[in-house]
């Protein structure tokens with residue numbers, strides 16, 4: 215197991231990159247703690263696989279360094295990095311049995327036969343494949359083959375880290391849930407450094423202690439699920455995490471007040487010396503919106519969906535989509551509806567990045 219440090223890392227697939235748009239990964243520093251359970255979350259094309267392949271050594275980064283426990287491994291090939299990687303689609307030897315497929319990574323490392331036997335049995339049990347151990351991989355379903363791939367990634371005890379690249383994409387929903395809880399259990403038991411790539415927020419938030427959010431080649435936030443919810447560092451994190459996502463409203467800022475359209479919104483602190491000409495927006499999650507006929511911004515309610523504990527109110531504010539989550543029992547006025555926000559939960563964004571109020575870190 216190892217602590218993994220990425221230092222001034224960047225990657226372009228082009229031979230002569232000329233601007234930020236030519237970079238699949240824009241320069242950043244990032245440390246993955248030894249034994250951490252991480253999710254790497256972001257939409258398709260944001261650079262997740264590129265980053266994973268740089269950590270495992272399948273891809274050489276065009277800039278920066280990769281360190282394992284302080285040792286520079288930037289130029290080491292994958293075999294020398296001792297990383298297990300599970301891909302989106304099955305990687306199995308069709309002509310081998312399930313048993314031999316699972317045993318392969320251990321045989322390669324010269325693990326004694328009795329230990330191989332023990333580990334393979336344990337893995338087969340976890341994957342619910344004990345009855346299939348003698349079967350050739352060839353005839354098995356895509357689900358089963360992907361389970362073998364997962365097993366091959368998890369079977370070794372001595373790896374520096376295990377990287378999962380959207381490993382459950384081809385697995386059916388019930389099994390997905392089961393395997394995800396097994397991974398969590400394995401992490402608690404063996405404390406491997408695990409990085410789990412996904413574009414699904416539920417998957418990320420249930421698996422990980424820490425979530426690394428990527429957007430267009432940038433790492434926009436690293437935080438616990440709570441931090442991502444309370445203080446999204448970037449408007450993208452606000453939209454992407456939460457259901458529905460954060461409301462983002464263009465505004466002007468004057469001290470501790472924001473003006474949205476012609477309505478004033480109170481902020482939790484003062485803001486001075488904002489960059490000239492920058493885009494300014496407030497972000498407020500639907501959970502922190504209150505509806506009344508009194509004070510606030512006028513909205514037009516379009517529909518209300520009852521989810522049980524909450525009602526999701528879909529509305530328009532100055533023509534923009536706007537959502538509120540209203541607890542069961544709280545009133546939603548029939549007309550003349552106004553939305554007000556908890557100032558403590560109202561964040562200011564400058565050019566999409568969270569901007570601290572005076573006195574905040």
Ligand code: ADP
Nearest residue numbers: 227228238256257258259260261262263264265
């Ligand atoms: P993700 O895994 O988040 O979907 P990728 O890391 O696969 O994203 O891709 C990031 C960006 O790099 C995308 O714009 C993609 O088109 C580009 N890219 C990925 N692999 C290659 C490649 N081998 N050659 C050129 N461009 C690539």
Ligand code: MG
Nearest residue numbers: 262263264379
């Ligand atoms: Mg990918």
